[in-house]
Amino acid sequence: MNKRKNSAAKKSGIKRKQSNKFHSNKQSTPTTHKSNKSQGKNLTNNKRGRSKKTITAEVTCTGLTKSGKGIINWEGKQLEIEHLLPGETAEITVSTSGKQVDAALKRVITTSENRVKPMCSYYYECGGCQLQHMNEQAQKHFKQETIEKLMKPFGKPEPILTMDHPYDYRNKSHTTFGLNKDRQIIGGLYAQNSHQLISMDRCLIHDPKADEIWQTIKGMMKSFKIQPYNEDTGQGFLRHVLVKVGKVSGEIMVVLVVASPVFKGKNNFVKALRKAHPEITTILMNVNNRKTSMVLGDQEKVLFGKGTITDTLCGLKFDISAKSFYQINPIQTEKLYAKAIEMAKLSGKETVIDAYCGIGTIGLIASQKAGKVIGVELNKDAVRDAIRNSKRNGVKNARFYQGDAGEFMVEMAARGEKADVVIMDPPRSGSDEAFLSSVVKLKPKRVIYVSCNPETQVRDMKYLTKNGYEVKGIQPVDMFPQTVHVETVAEMVLKGV
Ligand code: SAH
Numbered sequence: 001m002n003k004r005k006n007s008a009a010k011k012s013g014i015k016r017k018q019s020n021k022f023h024s025n026k027q028s029t030p031t032t033h034k035s036n037k038s039q040g041k042n043l044t045n046n047k048r049g050r051s052k053k054t055i056t057a058e059v060t061c062t063g064l065t066k067s068g069k070g071i072i073n074w075e076g077k078q079l080e081i082e083h084l085l086p087g088e089t090a091e092i093t094v095s096t097s098g099k100q101v102d103a104a105l106k107r108v109i110t111t112s113e114n115r116v117k118p119m120c121s122y123y124y125e126c127g128g129c130q131l132q133h134m135n136e137q138a139q140k141h142f143k144q145e146t147i148e149k150l151m152k153p154f155g156k157p158e159p160i161l162t163m164d165h166p167y168d169y170r171n172k173s174h175t176t177f178g179l180n181k182d183r184q185i186i187g188g189l190y191a192q193n194s195h196q197l198i199s200m201d202r203c204l205i206h207d208p209k210a211d212e213i214w215q216t217i218k219g220m221m222k223s224f225k226i227q228p229y230n231e232d233t234g235q236g237f238l239r240h241v242l243v244k245v246g247k248v249s250g251e252i253m254v255v256l257v258v259a260s261p262v263f264k265g266k267n268n269f270v271k272a273l274r275k276a277h278p279e280i281t282t283i284l285m286n287v288n289n290r291k292t293s294m295v296l297g298d299q300e301k302v303l304f305g306k307g308t309i310t311d312t313l314c315g316l317k318f319d320i321s322a323k324s325f326y327q328i329n330p331i332q333t334e335k336l337y338a339k340a341i342e343m344a345k346l347s348g349k350e351t352v353i354d355a356y357c358g359i360g361t362i363g364l365i366a367s368q369k370a371g372k373v374i375g376v377e378l379n380k381d382a383v384r385d386a387i388r389n390s391k392r393n394g395v396k397n398a399r400f401y402q403g404d405a406g407e408f409m410v411e412m413a414a415r416g417e418k419a420d421v422v423i424m425d426p427p428r429s430g431s432d433e434a435f436l437s438s439v440v441k442l443k444p445k446r447v448i449y450v451s452c453n454p455e456t457q458v459r460d461m462k463y464l465t466k467n468g469y470e471v472k473g474i475q476p477v478d479m480f481p482q483t484v485h486v487e488t489v490a491e492m493v494l495k496g497v
Contacts, residue, residue, distance in 0.1 A: 127192030166481030360386030430456025
């Protein structure tokens with residue numbers, strides 16, 4: 001799952017981020033650099049009056065960090081350089097101010113055979129993808145190695161399950177609008193970890209239809225006198241457009257996230273949008289009038305259609321609403337869920353807990369092979385969807401509850417209830433001690449841990465392995481090609497049963 005969020009770091013105005021551009025020259029003559037050499041020095045004063053020294057150096061990249069940056073060793077320090085690959089030599093600038101050392105790529109001198117020209121023309125500005133300069137084989141190797149290093153205490157992971165066409169996969173996208181310096185409306189994505197809007201017409205990992213739709217909306221804004229919302233001044237109306245696409249059903253949801261409930265001309269706007277895109281099956285207005293980096297606000301109004309879309313996953317149909325979590329790469333999700341269910345080794349009798357269940361996907365798929373399923377989830381819209389999904393698929397042996405998964409498990413343990421299998425899929429922050437200690441008390445025979453953040457997963461797996469469980473299998477799945485993110489599912493069993 002991708003629970004990626006842009007950080008709330010705010011910067012004023014809509015400027016283009018200074019790109020870390022360079023020209024990779026595949027034909028450049030390889031040079032052999034035994035050591036990293038400093039070439040030139042330049043002294044300036046920074047704002048605090050501390051002297052800032054900038055030098056140019058020639059370096060060799062020795063490896064990659066877990067966030068995909070190139071590692072170089074410079075004067076005994078390990079520095080990270082974005083977009084540099086192992087084995088490559090490069091010219092970099094190193095700026096030192098006190099203890100602060102910043103390094104930036106100037107020019108790649110000898111290029112790696114794994115380097116490719118990124119397909120996306122915004123790649124070096126955007127930062128939403130971090131690995132587009134690597135070929136597919138190198139991306140696969142990088143992800144496999146990252147997971148192997150992290151999971152070392154538990155054994156060797158299986159080879160990562162990759163995607164045949166690693167683009168166009170995101171079934172959910174949100175776009176933001178703004179004005180450029182000529183006061184023309186622009187739309188696109190925020191650069192990673194910033195509030196700088198990058199004007200773009202296509203994101204190559206989005207579903208292409210979603211990009212077509214928000215482009216249409218951008219084109220309609222002027223004639224409907226809709227101003228983009230400005231986060232600094234609080235002026236303007238349209239904050240974001242969220243598009244969700246059912247990859248199998250073809251159903252499309254458009255959510256207009258606006259700053260005020262008064263939407264003048266909304267009926268005509270909806271009519272015009274539907275005329276341009278008859279494939280849209282539902283349109284919602286979501287009012288977000290808070291100063292927040294969260295995309296969605298609390299108030300929601302359906303302007304057209306049923307307010308949800310339906311999609312099919314592993315043979316079951318799921319209703320998805322604007323706010324509930326749904327895996328963003330359904331092709332890879334089917335592989336992930338199939339693996340998780342296989343690891344659960346269900347015989348038809350077991351009581352299965354689907355913790356952090358979202359709209360009930362894993363639990364409902366597991367229910368076909370289990371005695372009963374108990375799902376728990378914090379988001380009330382998602383629980384409502386899970387209950388609806390259970391009915392829609394004629395599932396009779398699943399119950400869903402709204403609440404904190406940790407508290408729910410503590411109560412279950414206190415009541416002395418039993419569970420045979422716990423399938424858990426927490427957010428990036430991982431699980432918590434309340435949850436994990438209750439798992440240990442409930443003593444399910446199997447714990448299947450699905451995670452989009454292997455670091456918190458390793459932390460939680462350490463807790464479980466110290467408290468009676470052993471790891472039987474680890475399967476990484478590439479749910480987010482072109483980015484550094486990896487999804488992993490781990491199978492743990494209670495020792496001695
Ligand atoms: N298993 C689902 C959802 C996984 S995403 C799927 O595969 O689609 C993680 C989910 O955990 C989200 O739906 C989020 O709302 C939920 N969540 C976050 N914190 C929680 C908590 N403390 N207790 C229960 N659910 C929580």
